[in-house]
Amino acid sequence: MKPTDEFQAAIKEFRISLDDGDAELLGRYLATLLDASKRFNLTAIKDPDAAWMKHIFDSLSFIAFIDEDAKSVIDVGSGGGLPGIPLAIALQNINFTLLEATGKKAEFLGKVKEELSLKNVRIVNDRAETVGHDIDNHREQYDAVVSRALGPLAVLIELCAPLAKVGGHVIAMKGEKAQQEIDEAKSALHRLHCGVVDTHRTPTGTVVVIQKQRSTPKRYPRRPGEPKRAPL
Numbered sequence: 092m093k094p095t096d097e098f099q100a101a102i103k104e105f106r107i108s109l110d111d112g113d114a115e116l117l118g119r120y121l122a123t124l125l126d127a128s129k130r131f132n133l134t135a136i137k138d139p140d141a142a143w144m145k146h147i148f149d150s151l152s153f154i155a156f157i158d159e160d161a162k163s164v165i166d167v168g169s170g171g172g173l174p175g176i177p178l179a180i181a182l183q184n185i186n187f188t189l190l191e192a193t194g195k196k197a198e199f200l201g202k203v204k205e206e207l208s209l210k211n212v213r214i215v216n217d218r219a220e221t222v223g224h225d226i227d228n229h230r231e232q233y234d235a236v237v238s239r240a241l242g243p244l245a246v247l248i249e250l251c252a253p254l255a256k257v258g259g260h261v262i263a264m265k266g267e268k269a270q271q272e273i274d275e276a277k278s279a280l281h282r283l284h285c286g287v288v289d290t291h292r293t294p295t296g297t298v299v300v301i302q303k304q305r306s307t308p309k310r311y312p313r314r315p316g317e318p319k320r321a322p323l
Contacts, residue, residue: 092118098143101294107151109181116180116207117147123206124171127199133171149264149295150174151181153237156262156289156300161185161234167219167251168192168241172200174264178237179212186211188233192218223253223312230254231306236261244272244299245279245322252283253307261285261301269297279323283307 094114102109109117121142128134136142150173157164157178162185166175169189179187189212191197197216204212215222215229222229236251236259244263251261265272273287280286284305291298312318 092122092139094118094147095140095143097140098148101144101148102151105148105152105155105293107154107181110183113180117177120172120176120180120203120207121147123203128171131195133196133199134173145295146173147177149239149293150177152293152295152298153178153262153264154181156260156291156298157182157185157235157237158260163188163233164235164237165190165229165233165254167236167238167247167254169200170196170240172203173239174237175212176200176203176207176209179209180207183211186213188213188215188229190215190217190219190222192216218315219250219254220312220315220318223250231256234259237263239264242319243275243322244269245276246318248276248279248283248285248301249312249318249323252285252301252303253312255303257303257306259303260288261303263299263301264296265299266296269299273299276323282323283311 136145153174164185165188167190169175169191175187175189189200197214200214233254236255241247247263285301285303288302289300
């Protein structure tokens with residue numbers, strides 16, 4: 092599945108560089124994603140041309156906000172592998188963890204990892220509320236935490252911030268109401284010792300960059316389901 096002209100123009104404008112072979116891997120991944128979506132729900136986007144922008148470019152636009160010296164990134168609520176898989180293809184010097192609670196989706200991610208020989212990817216089939224308290228393997232272990240579709244920003248921060256190192260970043264793709272979500276998340280940002288340091292509009296959304304300023308209080312994240320049921 093070859094990249095569209097629109098995609099090629101967008102990555103050039105956004106100064107996203109791909110190494111030889113990356114575009115082919117991205118096309119193979121996208122074809123696998125769209126084919127699997129015929130059998131179970133991974134994406135509502137069925138048109139390949141639209142998917143190059145709304146999925147692949149959208150994911151790659153995170154690159155500009157990941158520190159150059161980052162070694163570990165976790166994609167929370169990875170679903171069909173977005174943004175984690177495209178980022179892992181483009182940034183092979185970084186180790187990516189794809190966190191997905193739904194077993195069927197985690198199984199799909201495992202197959203993609205094997206089919207594309209992505210040695211810098213590991214799959215974790217668990218909930219963010221659970222791994223957020225795993226101090227040996229996940230809590231405050233990542234240079235960056237990325238997410239595309241995890242719910243309102245106040246919910247997303249509680250699920251993602253505990254995984255970031257102090258000084259690390261939570262990077263989220265939001266829509267046109269990004270500023271409204273930021274305003275509504277002020278309490279969550281304060282309680283979780285985080286602050287918004289950048290927002291950037293792209294052709295597919297608004298990237299919100301949040302810095303973790305101090306360690307997350309031990310009580311967060313709350314029990315599974317609680318962050319979504321009663322946002323901070």
